[in-house]
Amino acid sequence: MGAGLTVGSAMAMSSIVFAGSAQFIGVELIRTGVPGIVIVFTTFIVNLRHMLYSASIAPHLERLNMRWKWLLAYLLTDEAYAVTIIRYNHEAAAGESATKHWYLLGAGLAMWCTWQVSTAVGIFLGAQVPSSWSLDFAVALTFIALAVPILRDRPGVAAALSAGVIAVLAANLPYKLGLIAAAIVGIAIGLAFEARQPSDANDSQQAGKQ
Amino acid sequence: MNVWLLLICMGLVTYAVRLSLIVLTEHVVMPPIIQRALCLVPPAVLTAIIFPELLMPGGTIYLSFENVRLLAGVLAAVVAWYTRNVLLTIGVGMVALWVLQAVIPH
Numbered sequence: 001m002g003a004g005l006t007v008g009s010a011m012a013m014s015s016i017v018f019a020g021s022a023q024f025i026g027v028e029l030i031r032t033g034v035p036g037i038v039i040v041f042t043t044f045i046v047n048l049r050h051m052l053y054s055a056s057i058a059p060h061l062e063r064l065n066m067r068w069k070w071l072l073a074y075l076l077t078d079e080a081y082a083v084t085i086i087r088y089n090h091e092a093a094a095g096e097s098a099t100k101h102w103y104l105l106g107a108g109l110a111m112w113c114t115w116q117v118s119t120a121v122g123i124f125l126g127a128q129v130p131s132s133w134s135l136d137f138a139v140a141l142t143f144i145a146l147a148v149p150i151l152r153d154r155p156g157v158a159a160a161l162s163a164g165v166i167a168v169l170a171a172n173l174p175y176k177l178g179l180i181a182a183a184i185v186g187i188a189i190g191l192a193f194e195a196r197q198p199s200d201a202n203d204s205q206q207a208g209k210q
Numbered sequence: 211m212n213v214w215l216l217l218i219c220m221g222l223v224t225y226a227v228r229l230s231l232i233v234l235t236e237h238v239v240m241p242p243i244i245q246r247a248l249c250l251v252p253p254a255v256l257t258a259i260i261f262p263e264l265l266m267p268g269g270t271i272y273l274s275f276e277n278v279r280l281l282a283g284v285l286a287a288v289v290a291w292y293t294r295n296v297l298l299t300i301g302v303g304m305v306a307l308w309v310l311q312a313v314i315p316h
Contacts, residue, residue: 005213053251054228056251056252069233074228141300145290147290156250157253163253171262171269182254187247187254
């Protein structure tokens, strides 16, 4: 607090914007008196990565009606996307489920509640949880737990490793642009690996046709 | 700009980005290369978030046996590889971090 926001607007920010990085950067920009239009544009750039998530999750939601899509889009954070897409890709092998959108709803609502409670705790308790507990590391560990089991084929491993390296090299780019650059380079390199040697999936498809 | 108007604009921009391709791809059949590219989004994005967390805990690259986050993260990755258990991976990683923080001077 003390960043140019009242208790009410700080709480409201977590439900209106509901995007961690954009909120942290937004608060900092509001505090330093940056013009509103610049803050809104910065929010757009910081959240560009969600366009990748939107494209990636779209095929799984295409049979839903608009109300579901509007609701689930609001809940599409990094965390909800990560657990959901891994579940969906895992399920895809076993066949489609007609109720799978409930999984994204559950993940999204769990994140939403956690985020609102954390915001309230942050506002009223401030920095009373000692930083030596390193609780933020649990987020990185969650991503590790999700990422490692999906590294099954060469294109995926190539995409992951190259994206990781680029993310480190480009970490000092502003507005999380390093993350988008890393993802795009990683995907391109993964595709190049697929083109060089047909994946197992292609092999089994061809075997099925014969 | 009024702070409430600003918050609403930030919220609308965020929402529009998240909704964009869910709605736009509705009646479009995506070419196979795009579909394959989208399959690579999860591994690429996840490691792009993880690597800087482990390799640059203070904002700069820190390759050392005293980088406790890197050591705990690698151990957690090994646990994830063999067990595929999310809660166990987080638990082992956090305990490893606390133990390393207590043992390794920094």
